[in-house]
Amino acid sequence: MTRAASAKKAASAKKAASTRQTASAKETASVKGTASAKKAASAKKAASKTSAAQKASKKASKGAAVKKAPAAKKVAVAPKKATARLKGTAPAKAVVHPPGDESPTALVRRARRINRELAEVFPYAHPELDFENPFQLVVATVLSAQTTDLRVNQTTPALFATYPTPEDLAAANPEEVEEILRPCGFFRAKTKSVIGLSKALVEDFGGEVPGRLEDLVKLPGVGRKTAFVVLGNAFGRPGITVDTHFQRLVRRWRWTGETDPDKIEAAIGALFPKSDWTDLSHHVIWHGRRICHARKPACGACPIAPLCPAYGEGETDPEKAKKLLKYEKGGFPGQRLKPPQAYLDAGGTPAPPLGAG
Structure with missing residues (x-):
């Protein structure tokens, strides 16, 4: 074999070896890259699962808190004392x-x-205020506020002897009425009420005490309590x-x-x-x-x-x-x-x- 042929053969062998080395390096890099990618994907998936678990845990915790809320409310609603009531409840109808x-x-x-x-x-048992007609009863009931029925019964005889009708009391001198009502307490306010209701009876009801709740509560000094006293004991309602x-x-x-x-x-x-x-x-x-x-x-x-x-x-x-x-x-x-x-x-x-x- 000539020297030229031998050199050519050696060059060819060297080139083949270089080619095999490059291919091996690429294969190794490819394998490493694939493994790295798989590892990254696995890590990402694990992180995703962890995040999902955390979200689920947080959601479950929140749901548990929501579910426990009614129990806490129920404890607050059940009062130890019979007089406890929630604010804003509607009037009892049954x-x-x-x-x-x-x-x-x-x-x-x-x-x-x-x-x-x-x-x-x-x-x-009966109303313990002395009266002979609806007018006397409504006046006596108004006067009974913040005092005893006994005190009212000691005061009204002089009042009704001087002013026997709504017309008489409506035209009365307030100072004179105050002197009569002084023993009842709050005599100025009560004088204003009984004279005012007398005027309302004369002007709006012909001097007669009305027999309806909605009319009675319009009179000065007359609330539901007074109205029901009058309705039940003067009108049988x-x-x-x-x-x-x-x-x-x-x-x-x-x-x-x-x-x-x-x-x-x-x-x-x-x-x-x-x-x-x-x-x-x-x-x-x-x-x-x-x-x-x-x-x-x-x-x-x-x-x-x-x-x-x-x-x-x-x-x-x-x-x-x-x-x-x-x-x-x-x-x-x-x-x-x-x-x-x-x-x-x-x-x-x-x-x-x-x-x-």
Whole structure:
């Protein structure tokens, strides 16, 4: 072989080796690139899963918080005291949510039984203001605000003797009326009210007291309470008189937890037939004045102690309780009240209160 051929062959071999080396390098780079890409894709996928898991966890946490919200609200809605109520609730038109654990049906039965018991204790319960006609009753009721019926009854004879009709009182000298009404307290405001309502009666109703609620409440000084006193006792039209005694007792007996007089009226009206409303008012008010006092109720001498969920708030000892009863002229006026002992058992104590034992 010639030297030229040998050199050519060596060059060809060197070129082939170089070509194989380049191909190997490319193959290696390709493999590395593919592995790197796969690794990057895997990392990206893992990161995506982690992000999705975090989002799902956050969403689940948020959902759990939303689901727990009603439970927290439910705890707030369930008050420990029967008088608690949510703000903004509509006036009660039916027995829907009585306070405590008592069912609506049980509440109606207990409330009506209490009224029947009080009807036996106070069969002649009536408005304790002296009056002879609707005009005298509406004036006396307006004057009874912030004072006692006894004080009003001591004042009105002189007033009605001097001004017997709405026309007379409408034309009266305010200073003279103030002197007559001074013992009632707030005599200037009350003078303005009775003269104002007298003028309204003369100008708008021909000098007669109207027999409709919507007309009565238009008179100066006359609200729903006064209007129902007049309607129930002068016109025989049923109405619930929500005075301070009535409000206090119906909450103490857990007939309602409302505090607004209009809502109390609606709630109690749903417990009784309309025909009972006027007498019910008298029974409750008389009981509040004579036995179930605001600060020291005479629980030990109370005829409805077994039905009262508040039994024990006052004096339970029979002898001490009897001293808390408010008698007038040797007894409760205008009704046949049995002596307190008649409502006690053989052992000298009332029957166990509602829910006891």
